Amino acid sequence: MRRREAIQFLGAAIAMQFVPRNAQAVIELGERLHRQIGDVPFRTLNAAQQKLVTQIAEMIIPETDTPGATSVKVPEFIDLILTEWATEEEKAAFLAGLADIDVQSVAMGSPRFVELAEAKRGEFLTGLDAKRPAKAGAAHAFERIKALTVYGYFTSEPVQVNILKTQMFFNGYDGNVPFTPRV
């Protein structure tokens, strides 16, 4: 962990020699470096759990013509919330739910969810989705992953800036603007 941070920091120091002169670009570079250095490694989810959470998050919001959950670092966000934000009980219920997902996978044909065939995985999650809200077990873990994936995805910088194009300044209010869904 320290090593990874040190390498990133070194990378930052080298990059600084090629700082653009334009002020806005300097700010953007600074923010990018800051974020890289501030990246939080996984601290609660172990390698197997990371794989499971990542796969489910990516199934909820997959990469299409726009980024998916993984590329905007939803799994890292979920780990941060589990590590620093959730109570011990909430964390335990979440992790027990993850374990339960694998337990239930056995009946679908594999002791690990991530090793199920794609169609089976979809079928499995559809079943869990129908069981929400759930206080415990696989459906509970899925419910939490889904909520955090939606929230983490849509509040991420790439999505806010490039997809939602969130604005802070409007010249006035209009509550009667024509709208056609793009789905």
Next chain:
Amino acid sequence: MMADTYDAIVVGSGISGGWAAKELTEHGLKTIVLEAGRPIDPAVDYVEHVMPYQKRYRGMGDRSRLDRYQPVQSQCGACDEYAGKFFVNDLDNPYSTPEGKPFSWIRGRQVGGKSIMWGRCVFRWSDLDYEANLKEGVAIDWPIRYKDMAPWWSHVEKFVGVQGRREGLAQLPDGEFLPPWPLNAAEAKAREVLLTKFNGERLVTNMRLAVITENHLGRQKCHLCGNCYRGCITLSYFSSVNSTLPAARKTGNLTLRPFSVVHSVIYDPKTKKASGVRVVDGNTKEMFEVKGRLIFINAAALESTRIMLNSTSPEFPTGLGNSSGELGHNLMDHIMGGGATGELPWAKDRMEVGRRPDAIYVPRFRNVKSKHPDFQRGYGFEGRAERPGWERGSSMPGFGARFKKSLIGDLGPWEMTFDGFGEMLPRHENHIAIDPHLVDAWGIPALRINCAYSDNELKMQEDMVVTATEMLEAMGATNIRTFKENNAPGLVIHETGTARMGRDPKTSVLNSHNQVWDAPNVFMTDGACMASNANQNPSITYMALTARAVNYAVDQMKRREL
């Protein structure tokens, strides 16, 4: 330390303290404003444009920190990861409540007080409100009526900048309005349908808001970012920081002293008036005195009364202003958390551009023309119609590419919410007192708060659920979800009373001009003064009462009666 002497002292720089400062300084009085909290610099402290990805928990709040330092404050939704800094540290600011009777005391200690994060809804009262105590034999009669207040509401509204729609309602008089934002397509249709279905009795009108829709007295019109509670760099909503304190500063008569925690008022038995206040420096914790000819106590209702209860002397052993025994009593809040949400069947091809901080209001319709069998007084609904967009994702069934595309490219149905805000009756047993065993971080005796809702409020809350559902059903709404929250009093943050105005010094703390019966140069013009609480949001009434009281006090000084 030698005491400084001023023409006037104002305790507190929130919504009413700011007005006291503006009016006093504009009348030429050298005025010091003593603010318990820190200074605020809009350029540094306002955070309305901070994006979720710029916060560690994306706006979900630093939960362990909030749980530890702000367990009470964070019951208020605005005390979040962005604006939590505008709310007090609960460990530094303790209070006690009896077992099983919680009270949520939400406070802001900084220059501007709670006017930085307030809800900005501003309504006049009518004589339906001012006469209710007398007609129903509840508590005591107000010493004033609509006609006493109307010119002062006009006076403050013109400066504040209030958007609103003129409706000509007897129970909710119109004010000096700037043009309101239009209702959105779904709300406009709701207004039309409900007018027909309820014979004009249940009216969806534009929220009356202290947010300006056109440039106003040097402040820029609202840019609709929707995050008012975190500050406003264009100064588009009214607050002390954005409006009254700059006006007071312009006179050259203002001294503003942050980190000045007022302990008590000093009474001089020779003059039978107050001579000043005792202050604890917020940083050094040293005590010093400030002297003044006039004293305005505007620390926010319960803090103001706490100061008076702590102002003991041989002449007033139970606190200055307590000759009637009513100081600390008749505490009120409003009751909220009753209502319903549903999906509207119309305007599917319409959307909003711009985020209004508030949207619609349904003025009181209970006990206006006919009497309700279950409860006295009434309530109004705050609400809005909006399309949830991606935020519906966690509850929406499904996942995968189509799910994602729908969250990005569709907005979901218009959802309309009606959330009731009802009047709480004044009752002697709802009271505050000094807790003999508890002090705050500055060594000042703290409060014990003893307050509960009664049957009247709880029945009213039940009725909110019923009428909100009726309105949604009348509109053909689907997926109707009712709610009835079990909030402790205080959480509406409209705590009022404890130093009521009245006609008789034997039963009230203040006279009809907010003047303390026991000490004529002391005025209390924040929520403490209220003899009842109506159902409307109260802040503009405190502003009007403050301006009125200052005008009276200055006039009395000129006549040498003060």
